Amino acid sequence: MTIAPVATTALYGGILGLIYLVLTINVIRYRFTLKVDLGDGGQEPLNLAIRAHANFAEYVPLILLLIGLCEALLTRQLIIHLLGGGLVLARVLHGWGLARSGGGSPGRMIGMVLTMGLLFVSAALAIAAHFRVQI
Numbered sequence: 001m002t003i004a005p006v007a008t009t010a011l012y013g014g015i016l017g018l019i020y021l022v023l024t025i026n027v028i029r030y031r032f033t034l035k036v037d038l039g040d041g042g043q044e045p046l047n048l049a050i051r052a053h054a055n056f057a058e059y060v061p062l063i064l065l066l067i068g069l070c071e072a073l074l075t076r077q078l079i080i081h082l083l084g085g086g087l088v089l090a091r092v093l094h095g096w097g098l099a100r101s102g103g104g105s106p107g108r109m110i111g112m113v114l115t116m117g118l119l120f121v122s123a124a125l126a127i128a129a130h131f132r133v134q135i
């Protein structure tokens with residue numbers, strides 16, 4: 001079995017890392033302005049920032065790992081770009097939607113549905129790659 005480098009996944013990992021940095025800075029900014037050192041202090045804007053940051057940390061690493069495994073197992077580059085670009089779009093929409101409202105919002109809903117879809121597709125592709133199904 002040939003294992004290829006994962007340069008495309010590295011590109012999307014870098015972009016997602018920058019998004020994560022923005023979400024981190026947002027939490028720090030709210031902590032500073034609201035004077036809350038731990039937890040959310042009952043402050044809704046800080047709670048939303050914390051949840052956007054945590055939700056990103058909960059989903060992105062696994063999906064990015066699965067994309068990287070698919071790339072290493074020679075899944076077509078177009079599919080890797082669709083998965084990586086879709087993940088960037090999903091997380092931007094989710095973060096934007098959650099920053100605007102703690103309730104349901106189109107960005108949050110679309111971002112989460114897209115994230116769940118990408119988790120499913122990347123997991124299925126990784127399993128298929130194991131069985132040498134070329135996609």
